[in-house]
Amino acid sequence: MKKWLMFVVFSALIVTLVACSNDEAGDSDGKVELDFWVFGSTGYDVLVEEYMEEHPDVKINFNEGEMEDMHNNLFTSLSAGSGAPDIAQIEISEITKFMQAQDQFYNLNDYGAEDVEANFLDWKWAQARSVDDSFQIGLPTDIGPTTLFYRTDVMEEAGFPTDPEELAAEIDTWDAYYEAALTIMEKTGKPITDSPEMLFNAIRDQQEQQYFNEDDELIIEDTVKASYDFATKMIQEGLVGKNELWSPEWGNGMAEGSYATMPGSPAWMIANVKGNAPDAGGKWSLTTIPEGAGNWGGSFLTIPKESEHPEEAFEFISWLTSPEIQLRSFHNNGLFPSTPDVYEDEEFLATSDEYFNGAETAKIFAEAAQSVKTVYMGVNYAIVNNELATALMNVAIEGADPQEEWDAAVERINTQLERQ
Template identity: 40%
Template sequence: MRELKRMKMGALVGVTVMGMALAGCADTGSSNGNNESGNNSEDVELTMWLWPGFGLENLLKEYEENNPGIKVNLQEAEYADIHQNLITALAAGSGAPDISGIDEGYLDRFMENPDHFHNLMDLGGEELKDQYLDFKWQQGTNADESFLIGVPTDVGPMVMAYRADIFEEAGLPTDPDEVAEKMGTWEEYIEAGKQLQEETGSFMFNNLSDLYTAILEQGSPQYFEDDGTFIAGESERNQYAWDLATSAVDISAGIDRSTTEWGAGVAAGEFATVFLPPWMLQNIKNDAPDTSGLWNITNMPEGSGNFGGSFLSIPSESDHPEEAYDLVTWLMAPEQQLRIFEENGPFPSTPEVYDDPAIQELQDDFFLRDDLGALYAEAAEEIVYGYKGSLHEPVGTLFRDALQTIEDGTNSKEEAWNGAMEEAERQINR
């Protein structure tokens, strides 16, 4: 899911093939240039691993111009490849970059081995806390906040886009405030979806997995307690998300977000709502340009949630942690996050910029609502922290895959649940 997010954020330049990066990063990651000691900020080359979508190219050029002697070697690869390559390099003890992006879905896995990273608290990280949303800061620190794995980048606050024309045809309200009131709970949303499907033939949403994930991300605990205890079978949040999603199979289009069919479905009006973090605004515009002026946006039922967001970490192999820290803290300072948002779209995790006109007055003629930025800022501040654990993503994949078997008629609700639980327990206990 996050891979799709990053791939559709826009064209980027200066991409280095990761195969070449892995071949040379052991040298470039600690390159001293002409400075034999390696401690002088001059002649320092910092290797950075990212997947597409961060939107840092112009800022990196600016930083190099303002910091003579610092060279940033940006190397990009696919989302999954970045994380797997980092896992491999850290395990081998060689080949890691000076700076690497880490998505929130992988964060707890890396947090289990803090010795693989420079503790940013030792470099002054305690001074950063007040700049970022509370939940985002908690994601990147350990329980007593003595260890900080990375500097927060963007967040993915969730709202809901809907086709106003299809809602009108179905006899549903079309004003955003009225839609939010009509669908204040997920049960009400599902009932509205049944009405819409009956009256128009369109489905309410794309697939059970996305509905499940949207509901799951609104609360905690989900699959694990803070101490790592596996509780997916007893978790009220997980059971709630599962029961609601499986009750809505008749109003789901059964289209995976990561497929080309999703874009075609958006364009054709096969489903009428999209659970929408900021990065997906451009996806809708790209995939369904002829639907301009037909979409409006409102709050999701029962509040916000988070879908996406990353951190910039400094692996312990880096011989230039101070220079790397100076770079990442500058890149992700509030003023730079605001610039990244204006130029590329990733939503800032720094709430002090939420009152800036660039956010408060954000609008897009493609969408009917004229206060998109204010809506996203409100949603971002509603996000609550929830512990995930290093196996959150694999377990989540099992439940999402199980929902797919219900959607395609392979399994019943009970069979799918039992299968996901059994496989999750097998993987955890092996």
Template identity: 45%
Template sequence: MKNMKKWLVLGFTLIMAFSLVACSEEGGEASGNEKVELNFWTFGATGYEELAKEYEKQNPNVTIKVKTSETAAHHDALFTALSAGSGAPDLTMLEVDQLDRFKVAQDRFTNLYDLGAKDVQDKYLEWKWNVGENAEGDFLFGLPTDIGPKALYYRTDVFKAAGLPTDPVEVAALIDSPEAFKEAGLQVKEKTKKPFVDSIEMAYRAYLDPAVETYLNPEGELLIDEEGNAVKKAYDYAVELNEAGLVGDFKLWSPEWASAVNTGGFAAELGASWLKGWMEGNAPDAVGKFRVATLPTEFAANWGGSYIAIPNETENAQAAYDFAEWLVSPENQLKSFKSNGLFPSAPAVYEMEEFKTNEDKFFGGQVTSSVFAQAAQDIEGAVYKGEKYFPIHQEILSALQNVQAGGDPEEEWDAAVQRAKDLVSR
């Protein structure tokens, strides 16, 4: 009888040991002092390499290999790896404008709700979090990193010459609607002979970027040929500003545009928070001449930002998630903001003293972070873009550029809609 008990105990112990091994293999989680190596694909200048080293010091059993690429190359390589079913990293950044391209491959990603993401959801802006979900709201593709709230960048010297206020609070109070935006532009044109905004694209994005639905709905159906759609409203507003002579002919990022930013070739830019980093490094003659004010609420929008996702190929899903959650914590978002200008998506950062007192020399000592924090909280909802957002967007921009060159606005619109229909039908 004693021998029987001994074998029963031994058998039960073996079964339990086997079960624990199986669970560990299925979950792919690091536990105890088990060595874990995570491959992390990033793009742009994030400074995540330094934060990864900091995490490694705190977690000696974890090694993180960070690979950084250009934005387009990064997403193309990721798409190829996911399509092949091999070669994807343990963690990856996903740029917000590329996100819908990957949402159609939901089965290739790990649902972060299964790894504990619900516990940190309330730390982030609601609209930012919602963009990272699937349409049903039961699958989370990625944890929020940075965002790109838009504001009005304006030249104080040009505004002063036009007889407009130059204090950010006064500018925001004056330019508090799309109509007031146009009126200020007319005053700049009359007094200085300079365009108000740099390009017809930026005039178009004034109404486009805040729109919850733009070119496509989640079913992939084209929306721009429907009566009263947001895209046509944005198009018409850009045409209106152009016909009033308020739009410059500077293409974003071109040498001519860069020179105009530096020398005051136009009065204002509807730019995202990340634009100030470019200005600080590329417009030496403009130091102290720019300020930032909040936009009219009708123009409140986000432009840019990303998420941290976990492809389901990983064998270390929980370890990857633990690092991602740490990486985008409010405390580390403050570090990323200070080191690389990544604007936080965690509102708690907006109340941190280092954030609230972060004066910008380029902007005459203004604490621009507070302006962008307000802009981030003025955004009302998640914007759906869809898999074919970029090619359709380019067709509308081409139409607007043709209008600026002398084309008929309605003819160009109709032609662009037809080209968009052709794209969707392919």
């Protein structure tokens, strides 16, 4: 009787251990289960379904939310040591912050990242790489190379060509942009652009260094002060409007044609213009920005250390960020690819947009993408950016002295940096 009871107990123990082993490997039906957090309208939900059909041994739980909420939830989960997903999308403005906690993420170099590095633009790859090149926190998804959006009707009234290549040849430097602003104001009474911050950002993003060097030392006096001075000069001369980015007034101006250009507009801005000005089709176009492009936006796919399935997670994100799938994401959802092989695809290059007066949008953005410089942003990038934006708007709205506003912004920046 005792031997029989011992046999039953032993058998039950074996069953329990097997069940626990299965739970650790995947869900109850034996599949590997991956939680995937994303933000925005990526269209990845459709691709996740496709991947699961092709990989029946993998189940992916797709969770889509607002960008700020997703990043906050990820940070909280990592800090608590529980609740993080297997795969997390991180936006470029946040990637340096999470790089500070790289011990909470898998180094993708250990899973084959170096084998796919050649798929991506050099500057984009570098944004998710440690300063010493030893740690790769994410694989690149979309990008936001910048261009010059413009109102064809305003340009025509001011006597400028409306063809993208002809306009780019005429406004090919920032000095030429300033001269164009004088002409546009004289002929139409309209500012060349309506957002002081957007003008400043467009010039800043062309610099090889911006707010910090790789030792995280503040270097704005030597790098972006000239951009600030140029923008505030144009503000003081009444050549730039006074509306903040994302304000209703700024959006209304897209529909009304109350300003001529939007410098530093990335690929994803197309949707914003169409959304704010649905009846202005044919009145907008785009061309290359003076003196070379910058980048605004884009993201990466990372694998937090809490994942028990880093190999399967890496296999999935390698597929999702491959040139073939990025091309499909571009056609389906407008996510501009970070994989330059795509830029040679004939169908891709033939992409045009009738709303933007038939401009060859893909070709223009692809050329812009290949001229972007590699820039180190720094973990406190947002602190500096917010204070300089405040200074610009004080000059525009309150008529404040530009140098006094700069000095005040630098003082606020240094105070905040000392608290970090």
